[in-house]
Amino acid sequence: METLIEKDEIIEIFISVFAISLAFSLALAGGYDSFGYILSFPQEFLLFVVVSLVTIGSGFVLHEMGHKLTAIYYGAYAKFKMWTKGLVFMMLVSLIGVLFAAPGAVYIFSRRITLKQNGIISIAGPMVNVILMIFFLILNLVYPISLYFSFLEGLYLFGIADGLVNVWIFGALINLVLGLFNMIPAFPLDGSKIILWSMPIWAVMTFGMLGAGYVLGFGLYLTIMWLFLLVLALFVSKLIFRKR
Ligand SMILES: [Zn+2]
Numbered sequence: 552m553e554t555l556i557e558k559d560e561i562i563e564i565f566i567s568v569f570a571i572s573l574a575f576s577l578a579l580a581g582g583y584d585s586f587g588y589i590l591s592f593p594q595e596f597l598l599f600v601v602v603s604l605v606t607i608g609s610g611f612v613l614h615e616m617g618h619k620l621t622a623i624y625y626g627a628y629a630k631f632k633m634w635t636k637g638l639v640f641m642m643l644v645s646l647i648g649v650l651f652a653a654p655g656a657v658y659i660f661s662r663r664i665t666l667k668q669n670g671i672i673s674i675a676g677p678m679v680n681v682i683l684m685i686f687f688l689i690l691n692l693v694y695p696i697s698l699y700f701s702f703l704e705g706l707y708l709f710g711i712a713d714g715l716v717n718v719w720i721f722g723a724l725i726n727l728v729l730g731l732f733n734m735i736p737a738f739p740l741d742g743s744k745i746i747l748w749s750m751p752i753w754a755v756m757t758f759g760m761l762g763a764g765y766v767l768g769f770g771l772y773l774t775i776m777w778l779f780l781l782v783l784a785l786f787v788s789k790l791i792f793r794k795r
Contacts, residue, residue, distance in 0.1 A: 555623070563633035564612060567654035570638050571611050572603035574645035575652075575725075579711070580702045582648035588702040599700050599716075606722030610683055610729050611652065617675035618657040618741075625668045627661030652729065656739075670748020673741040677756065680730030684723045684763070691719035724767060731760050731777055737784035738792050 576599050580589060589596040615631055622629035637653035644651050659672065696718040703714045709728075710720030734757045736742040746753040764773035 557630070560631050563655060564615070564631050567631075567633050567638065568604065568608040568612050570642060570654050571652055572600055572608040574641045575607050575650060576600045576603045577642075578645040578648050578650045579706065579708075581706075583646045585702050592701060595700055596702065598698065599703075602698065602716065602718055602721070606687070606718070607725050607729070610680055610722070610726040611654075613679045613683065614676040614729065614733070615655075615657050617679035618659075618672055621672045621675040622657065622659045622661070622664075625661070625664060625672065627659050627664055627672075629657050629659045631655060631657050652732065666748050670745050670752075673744035673748075674752070674756065676741050677730040677733050677760075680726040680733075681756075681760065683726040684730070687719045687723035687726065691717065691723070695719060720767075724764075724769075727760060727764055727767070728773075731757070731764070731773070732780065734760065735777070735781050735784045737781070737788035739788075740784065743788075 576596065577585075580596070580599070619629045619631065633655040634653060638655065641651045641653055664672070698716050698718060699714055700716060701714055703711055703716065705713060707713065709724040710717040733740055734742040734745070734753070736746040736753065742753060742757070745756070761774050761777060765771065
């Protein structure tokens with residue numbers, strides 16, 4: 552029996568998880584113009600990177616493991632591969648305050664994967680993010696944690712209110728956003744493979760998540776952002792991956 556996970560894969564997962572947590576921390580802190588703040592309060596920034604690792608890092612790695620384990624269940628060989636260009640691009644745009652999550656993905660190798668199996672392998676990722684969202688919301692009811700970060704002053708987003716971060720709400724909302732971004736039906740995002748398998752399941756999942764965002768305080772803002780990203784992703788996808 553081959554090993555479930557290989558050594559080089561573990562290293563690439565670790566680098567990706569750390570990079571996405573650092574990139575999101577930098578982007579939320581406001582990019583390079585917050586460097587002065589960050590250098591003056593390095594411990595504060597490090598603590599926020601830890602918060603990001605627990606919330607965003609876990610959301611990213613468990614999403615990918617959702618794909619991997621489902622693919623292995625269907626008899627495929629699946630391996631996480633770091634996408635170096637995407638990772639560098641993610642780090643660079645974080646310096647101008649832009650969130651972009653693409654450090655790598657699980658690649659699946661199999662000669663006999665049906666459209667349905669591919670759809671289920673694809674939905675496993677966003678499903679993990681929904682489960683994490685619910686888990687963090689429950690954690691918030693049981694043991695809420697609020698931490699103050701001076702470099703996040705003036706920010707009202709993802710459970711952050713003028714520097715005060717509700718850690719579990721932050722985790723829940725960021726997982727919702729990670730899951731929703733992947734539901735965009737533009738190749739190679741998960742949504743494109745889910746919609747090919749079942750349009751109703753894609754629709755229920757996507758509109759359910761947009762609804763959850765509305766209830767959890769995003770209002771229509773999340774839907775508008777998602778539609779904007781949908782148009783952008785469809786355009787980029789057509790540009791890079793022309794119909795073969
Ligand atoms: Zn995915």
